[in-house]
Amino acid sequence: MTAKTMEELVSLCKRRGFIFQSNDIYGGVKGLYDYGPMGVELKNNLKQSWWKSMIYERDDIEGLDATILTSPDVLKYSGHEDTFSDPLVDCKSCKARWRTDQLEDTSCPSCKSKDLTEPRPFNLMFKTAIGPVDDGSSFAYLRPETAQQIFTNFKNILTSTNQTIPFGIAQIGKSFRNEITPRNFIFRVREFEQMELEFFVDPGKDESWHKYWIDSRYNWWINQGIDKKNLELLVVEKSELSHYSKSTVDIMYKYPHGKEELEGIANRTDFDLGSHTKNQEEFNIKAKVMKNDKSTTKLAVLNLENKTWTIPFVIEPSAGVDRGVLAILNESYKEEKVDENNSRVLLTLKPHLSPIKAAVIPLKKNNEEIVSAAKNIKKILQKLGLGRVALENSGNIAKSYRRHDEIGTPICITVDFETLEDKTVTVRDRDTMQQKRLGPEDLINYYKDCFN
Ligand code: ATP
Secondary structure, three states, X not given: OOOOOHHHHHHHHHHOOOEEXXXXXXXXXXXXXXXXXXXXXXXXXXXXXXXXXXXXXXXXXXXXXXXXXXXXXXXXXXXXXHHOEEEXXXXXXXXXXXXXXXXXXXXXXXXXXXXEOOOEEEEOOEEEEOOOOOOOOOEEEEOOOOHHHHHHOHHHHHHHOOOOOOEEEEEEEEEEOOOOOXXXXXXXXXXXXXXEEEEEEOOOXXXXXXXXXXXXXXXXXXXXXXXXXXXEEEEOOHHHOOOOOOEEEEEEEEEOOEEEEXXXXXXXXXXXXXXXXXXXXXXXXXXXXXXXOOOOOOOOEEEOOXXXXXXXXXXXXXXXXXXXXXXXXXXXXXXXXXXXOOEEEEEOOOOOOOOOOEEEEEOOOOOHHHHHHHHHHHHHHHHOOOOOEEEOOOOOHHHHHHXXXXXXXXXXEEEOHHHHHHOOEXXXXXXXXXXXXXXXXXXXXXXXXXXX
C-alpha cells in the first residue's frame, strides 16, 4: 500500500518532523524545503546506502566531494551556459509564468487566458558574486548538477589512485536549479541533492556498461523497499535525448501526482571529457564539442595495447535524493485497522532507512530506577553504531507506539518493573505489533538481526 494523496505525505512529514516548508515563519519560499529531525536521518540513511553500494562494496569507484561554487568556464564548456534552459511563457492577463510544456492547450493553466508571450529560453542556473566587489566581473554559478566537477577532477583522481578504466567517480551533494514552477512537494525544488556516478569506460564497451548500470540501479531501488510494480524503465526517445546522449533510460516511479523520473541513466559518450580536455585536436572525439582553448589538462587515458591516447566514454546514473526520499515515504506509507474502532498509520521502512532504529520506552516516566535502566539499554544499543536509538520518556506507551509507527521505527523496547528484577524487556515489532519478552543478550541479537 502507498499513500493515497500527496497531502497525506505532506501532513505526516510536518506532524512528525520529516520535512518543513523552508523560511516558514516569513511566509516560506517556493521550491525550498528543510529536513527536520526525522527527515535528516532518513535522507542520510538513503545517501549512506547509495555510498556503501557504490564505494564500499566495490573496488572500481572512488568518492569525491567537490565545491558547489563553480567557475563559469566549467559551465561554459559543459554547454550549460548555452543550453541549460527551459522555455518560459508569461501570461499577459494574470502575470503567471509557465514552462511551455505546462500550458493547457496553449492557454494559461491558472486563468485560462490565451494571451501569452512567445516562449523564450530561461537559463536555470543561479549566479553569485565572488569577492567583495559585486560588479559582475567575478562570479560563480551554484552548480546545477554535481557531475561537472567530477569531470574536472578526472585527472586528479586517476593519478592519485590505482584506478584504470573501467572505473567510476561518485559524488553526493547539493545542486541548484531556478525551476520556473517548482511543485509537487520535494519532487521539483530549487535546491536539492543528487547522487551521481560517472563511470568511465572504453568506447565500444559503452553499451554493455550502460545496460549493466540500468539493471544495477533498478535493483538498488528495489532493495530500498520500492515495489517493482511502481517502477518502470523508460527508454527516452531519440528526439527527446539531451544533445550529448547516445541513449538514456529513466527509472520512473509512480508518485502520488503521477509517474515521473526518479533517476536517469545516460550514455554520455566522450562528450564530457572531450569538452573539458585541452588539445582536443589530438583526439578523435566523437561527440560534438565546443572548441576549448582554456583547459590546462588532457583528460584522456593511454591504451596500453595500441599505445594510443583515448578519451573514455561516460555512463552516468544520476539520482535525486529528494525524489528518492519522496518515493520511499510514499512506498512505505500504510494505514490499517487495528481493531473495530481504531486505525493506525505506519511507515514500513526498511530498517536500514528508518530514522530511529529502536525506541526505548520507560513504563513510568518518573520512576528513577526504570528510567535509569532504560537509559542504560539505550546506551548499549547506541554503542553498536547502527544508527540513532531514542529514549522515549513520554510516560504514555500507546502514544509512543503510535509515534514510532508513524516514523517507521522497527522496534520499540519497553522497560518495566519486571526489568528491574530479571533484566527482561518487552520488544514490539512495528509491522506485526507482536510483542515478546527478551533478556539482555537476546535483545542485542534481535536488534542486530533487524539490520541483516
Ligand atoms: P526533469 O526532467 O524531471 O526536470 P531532469 O531530466 O532535468 O529532470 P537530470 O538533469 O537528469 O533531471 O537530473 C538527474 C536527477 O536529479 C533527476 O533524475 C532527479 O532525480 C533529480 N532532479 C533534477 N531536477 C530536480 C529538481 N528540480 N528537484 C529535485 N530533484 C531534481
